[in-house]
Amino acid sequence: MSRHGYHGHGAFGQQCVVVPSHDLVVAVTAQGESQTVFDALWECLLPGLDRPENAEDDELLAARLRQLALPPVPGSSAGPGPGPGPGGSVSGVLDASAEDSALPDGTTVTVDSADGGWLVRFGSLFDVEVGFGDWRESSPLGRPVVASGAWQGSNFLADLVLVTTPHHVRLMVDGGAGRATAVWSTVPLTGPRLELHLRSPLMTRPDVA
Incomplete structure (x- = not known):
């Protein structure tokens, strides 16, 4: 049981959180700390669900989600091989x-x-x-x-x-x-x-x- 609803806690911090009172299911497959996920759910997500719909907030959330990404590997595209652009063998x-x-x-x-x-x-x-x-x-x-x-x-x-x-x-x-x-x-x-x-x-x- 969780503070709200219940959850399944998997290896490496994977989570499935179910909050029936908000008709909410959250699945997390990324490696991480489970407590960080819970803090975000209880302190940010759930209070936001209780607020009336707001088009501006929806757009802010959509913009934020579009920007989320794992950072690519840093470095150069040019290897020891000749030629411009990604290359090298x-x-x-x-x-x-x-x-x-x-x-x-x-x-x-x-x-x-x-x-x-x-x-x-x-x-x-x-x-x-x-x-x-x-x-x-x-x-x-x-x-x-x-x-x-x-x-x-x-x-x-x-x-x-x-x-x-x-x-x-x-x-x-x-x-x-x-x-x-x-x-x-x-x-x-x-x-x-x-x-x-x-x-x-x-x-x-x-x-x-």
Whole structure:
């Protein structure tokens, strides 16, 4: 039970809050602190629901929602390759000794410029489209992932966010050393193998056919 209504509290701060008195259901899949969500609900959202409708307030809320976004990966669009705009190619062999690694050791990671961003190939496992200055969506194995990347010196960095989950993977490819790492923000409860979380239907039990 909550201060108002009731809620289901999931791993990593995921929430489903139900307030029958206001005909309200709030679902949160982003990773975060549950108390922060509750404070926002009780101190901001619920008092606002009791107020009469106001077109100006509605427009302010709509404008605010349009501006909400995860910040893209900072850095340059220009890699070590020639030519203007997002570009550069690099490859590296994945080192799975990094804590919370998302991919098998020895996976070859290749980054190539494509369509104003990049295409990242994870060996023969799957490919992911990566945007520069924004997020690009692809579904390499059936489930959606959005990705943003940039060059920082000779290193290529990208964030891969699994849509509808609280998880993301930070990829780093060191062009000078020929080495790559792919590390979870938080390892999913069902295991660290990224390719399993990109499959549709979701299969996180390799022992289940």
